[in-house]
Structures are given as structure tokens and as C-alpha cells.
Amino acid sequence: MLPSTRTQGSFVNEHTPPVATISPDTSPWVETQLSEALAAILRETPSFHVVATYGEVATTACSALLRLFPARSCSILRHRKGRFELAASQPVGLAQTFPKAGLEQNRDVLRLLARRSPFFLDRPAKGLSTDQNQTLGRRPALWMALGPEEVANLLIVLEWQPQEPPPDDRTLLVAQLFGDQIALALAQAARREYHDEAALLHARLEASLLPRLLPTHPLIDVVVRSRPCERRLQIGGDFYDVLTLADGRLAAIVGDVSGHGPDSAALGATLRTTWRALNLAGVGETALMGLLEEVLVQERASPDLFATAFALWLDRDGVTMRMINAGHPPPILLGERPRVLTVSPIGPLGLGLPLVWQPSLHVLPRPWSMLLHTDGLVEGRRDPGSRDRLGIEGLLTQLRAASHDRGERLLDDLLQAAESANGGPLADDVALLLLSRGAGSGLGSGITANTPAPQEARLSASRLAPPLLPAPERA
Numbered sequence: 001m002l003p004s005t006r007t008q009g010s011f012v013n014e015h016t017p018p019v020a021t022i023s024p025d026t027s028p029w030v031e032t033q034l035s036e037a038l039a040a041i042l043r044e045t046p047s048f049h050v051v052a053t054y055g056e057v058a059t060t061a062c063s064a065l066l067r068l069f070p071a072r073s074c075s076i077l078r079h080r081k082g083r084f085e086l087a088a089s090q091p092v093g094l095a096q097t098f099p100k101a102g103l104e105q106n107r108d109v110l111r112l113l114a115r116r117s118p119f120f121l122d123r124p125a126k127g128l129s130t131d132q133n134q135t136l137g138r139r140p141a142l143w144m145a146l147g148p149e150e151v152a153n154l155l156i157v158l159e160w161q162p163q164e165p166p167p168d169d170r171t172l173l174v175a176q177l178f179g180d181q182i183a184l185a186l187a188q189a190a191r192r193e194y195h196d197e198a199a200l201l202h203a204r205l206e207a208s209l210l211p212r213l214l215p216t217h218p219l220i221d222v223v224v225r226s227r228p229c230e231r232r233l234q235i236g237g238d239f240y241d242v243l244t245l246a247d248g249r250l251a252a253i254v255g256d257v258s259g260h261g262p263d264s265a266a267l268g269a270t271l272r273t274t275w276r277a278l279n280l281a282g283v284g285e286t287a288l289m290g291l292l293e294e295v296l297v298q299e300r301a302s303p304d305l306f307a308t309a310f311a312l313w314l315d316r317d318g319v320t321m322r323m324i325n326a327g328h329p330p331p332i333l334l335g336e337r338p339r340v341l342t343v344s345p346i347g348p349l350g351l352g353l354p355l356v357w358q359p360s361l362h363v364l365p366r367p368w369s370m371l372l373h374t375d376g377l378v379e380g381r382r383d384p385g386s387r388d389r390l391g392i393e394g395l396l397t398q399l400r401a402a403s404h405d406r407g408e409r410l411l412d413d414l415l416q417a418a419e420s421a422n423g424g425p426l427a428d429d430v431a432l433l434l435l436s437r438g439a440g441s442g443l444g445s446g447i448t449a450n451t452p453a454p455q456e457a458r459l460s461a462s463r464l465a466p467p468l469l470p471a472p473e474r475a
Contacts (some may be wrong), residue, residue, distance in 0.1 A: 040068055041174070045181045054078070054189040058088035061156075061182045066090055068178065069171070071142070071158035076182075079153040087186075118144045118175040120166045142167055144179040154183055201262075215244040219318040221436040222252075225411040227376075228429055236260045236429040237268030237307065238374045241276055248316030251279045254372040254433050255309035255328065263301040270299050271307060271349075285313060289324055289357035293349040306350035310343075310372055313359070318437040319366065322359040329378070329392070334369040334410075338399040340392060341370070367438030369406075371399075376428030377418055384423030394421070410434065 044064040062074040078087040122140050144156040156179055160166070167175070214222050222242050237257025244250055253275050257264040274295045278288045289311065296307055308328040314321050327348035331341045341362070347355050364370070378395050382388040398417045405413055411432050419425060 041178050041181060044068065044178070045185070052189070052192065054186060054193055055088055057185050057189040059090065061185065062088050062090035065156070065158060065178070065182075069142070069158055069167075069175070070161045070164040072139075072161050073159040075155075075157045075159075076186075077155040077157070078186075079155075084155060116145060118142060118167075118172045118179065120160070120172075122166075140166070142172075142175060144175060146179055146183040154186060156182065214242055215250070217244050217250050217318075219316075219437055220250050220314065221407065221434075223407045223411060223434040223436075225408075225415060225432040226430070227415055227426070236376070237264035238376065238429040238431040239268040239272040240372070240431045240433050241272050242433065242435075243276060243279060245279060246282075250314040250318070250435075251312070252314075252372065252433060252435065253309055253311040254374060254431060255307055255326075256374045256376075256431075257307045258305055264305065267296065267300050267305060267307070271296060271309075275311070285311070285322060285324060285359045286357045289326065289349075296350045297352075300350065306348045308348045312372075314435075319364050321362045321364055323362060324357055324359050326357075329373060329375055332371045332373075332396070332399065333364075334371060334399060336400075338396050340396075364437070367436070369434065369436040369438075372433040372435070374429065374431045376426055376430040377414070377432065379428055380418050380422035380426045383421055390418060390421055407434065407436070 044067070047060050047064060058076040058078075062076060065071065065074045073089065073091060075089040076087045077084040079085075120140070120142050140160040140162070142158040142160060144158075146154040146156070158175075214224065224240065224242075226238075226240075237259070238255070239257075240252070240254045242250065242252045253272075255268065255271060257268040257271070271292060275288070275292055278291055283291065292309075296305075307326070309326040310323070310328040310331065311326070312321055312323040312331075323343055325343040325345045327345050330343045330345075332338050333341050343360060343362075346357060347353050373395075378390050378392055380390050382390050382394050395414075395418075398414060402410055402413045402417070411434055414432065415430065418430075
């Protein structure tokens, strides 16, 4: 613990708050004392960087301050959302000197804190009003205000031991050096928390674009993959959904909202949940797509946002398919000779065009496998360093090379091949949806790229398959 000796001169006068200033000229330094002080700082500061959260760093700093200074308790306050809040105090339950509510509203106190150098206040302090004394606490304390020049965003309050004399200039200078190290460690912790919160928000937005539980179907196998882009906080609006309807049909959609960022992601999540709700309500395909466009127009943050989507409805036999292409890349029928399924695009959602969302009918061969995807899969480079995009032709080439792969392995190989051709992670989000029907097709399994398959998805089809009811009237 650093020694504390009374500084020559008064700490209190009739006109100014009792502030001790750092003045090396008035307090001669002894080389050994300075060495001890700096050694103490070097010894203690590494402990600030071995803990993660802001609160943990603040608690560790409080403990270190109590080891270095003759203080009874330590409190660290953080300025957030226009007010100071307690970040840590040691010993727990003993610290009583932290300011009461309203500290940030007392202009005189804020001017005092703006001096940006440690100061010591007796209680009651001459030169301060009763209200100011009550705001700052009831006991003698060493104060350190740290942060930008305009506003202190960090306060450290050391409640002094009653039997100890006020700190001298040397102690105040050491407190300043030590406080700077604490402020640096807390700033780093705050940045980590910010990035962690941003990553959590990103994950939640990303999860909202995906169904929580993919359906089971007695005839159709369902496999999905979702891969975020390399700019992880630039989340896009790719979304997909698959569900088994009450009449035994399978409904699926893959879509992409224009742009990147929270607005696109939020709109993509809204479109997915709206599409699901309208299907569960038995709304016909034509009316459903019209309502989906109305929701997009009402909910988008900017009139520039639009969306493409490919939606399909498989009859319960798993062969007859009704589909609507709203300006989206069409699906690909797999096999030894993969080919793009010919579907006339009607137009994207949200462009304000007088479109009629009339589904087209297609009868699928037996067995069959069909890949639906967002354009992030084909917008990467054809070769590393090339200016040419992979495109649909490049994807067909990759599919021919992987013609013997099935299910999860096929989607994983496609993603790996696209990234290899691109020379690294893809610049856009990718959503892949693989639907298959074959002789002996049974339980459909839903698995996302970064999420283990839910336990419910592994239950038997007999337990989860919906009853076969008459189909609702279609528009």
C-alpha cells in the first residue's frame, strides 16, 4: 500500500471546492518511492486484462485500488444513457460513497468532475452547498473522473480510512496513472461487450430468417444449409421456410430482400413469418403472394427495398407441384444431367407493378431432387482472381461433378466448391434448400449449417406427420 502523508497547504477554502492538485514542485520525489509506485502499477494492471466483462474488470480494479491505497471501500461508476450507474464496488455492501441519483444533473458537481485530475474531498466540504455535499456522499473520499474532456464517463471513488491523512501529491499522481490504466482496460471491455452484443443481435436476426423446426413429411426429404457472408455484421435478407400443411401438402419458399443490414434482415424475417401464417390459415397461392407484397410495402423501412422469392406447393403425392417465381433464381432439378426448371418469372415483390400471381403447374419425375437457392451461391467468382461470376452455368458444372452426392453432403460440397472458386468466403449470404422424393423416401430431416438438428426433427414420421384433410379452396 502506498503511504499517505498530508500535503502542505489547505485542501479547503471559502470559495472553491477542496481539491488537491498535482504539483511535483511542492512535494519532493524520492527515486525509490517513484520506483515503488510504478512497480505497483505494473504489478496490478495485468490483472485487468485477464477478465472479460466490464463488471469483472471494474471489480478487479476496485480490489487492486484497495491494495494500493489506504481506502475503506472503492466504487466505480459508469456513465450510460445520460446517467451514472454503479459498475462495481468493493467490499460488497460496504461502499457508501458512490453518488446518489441526480449526480449528472448537478452542474456544479459536473464542473468539479471536469477537472480531470484526482481530488480529495473532506466531509462536509467547505465551498460546496448542502445539496452538493449530499450528492457527492457523506465521507472523505478520493475522486477520479476520467473520460473525454466534455463529459466524464467514468468515476472512481475511494472512501478514505478515517485515521489516514489526506493523500499527498505523490499519491494523487500515482492515482492518476493507475486510473488511466483502469480507464483503458474498461474501454477495452466496453468495446468487447459492444461487439458481443452486436454479434448476438446479428445471430438473433439471422435466426429469425430461418424456421425454428423444419417439418417432417412421409414422402419428402428436406435438407437445408444457411451460410452467412464474410462480413458477418452485414447480414442480408435471405430467408427460407418449409412446412407441412394440414391437408398433407408441403409448402416451401426461398427469398431474398434487396440490400444488407438490419432493415433488410428485419423485412426478410417479417416476410417469412407472414408467408407461414398465411399458409397455415389456408390462404390460396395467388391471394397469398398478393398479401405478402402488401406486407412488404407496409413494413419496409425504405421504398427502395424489394424482394425476390420462389414459392412452391407440393401435393401430398409429392409429384404435382404448383409454383410462383417472383423474380428469383429458379430451382434446379438434380440428376446426372442437372437442369434449371423452366418457370416464367412474374416479377419481384414490392416494385408496384400490376402483377397477377398465378401459379404454374409442373409434374415431377420419380424419383426427383430439387435445389432451391439464393443468388449468393452464384454471385461469387468463377475462379480465384477472376472477374467472371460463377453464375448458373458454373453451378450446373459443380452439380454435375457432384452428381453422386446426396443430401447434406451435396449441400456441403456445393458451399465448399463455391468458396474455393471464389478464393475465400462468399461476399453474400447463402441459403440452400434441397427437396427430394424417391422410392423408399421416408422421414424428412431438417438441418441448418450452424445449428444441430432439433430433437423433434428426429422423431418418427408417424408421430409428427399431419392428418390428411381435404385441401382448402385455392384462389
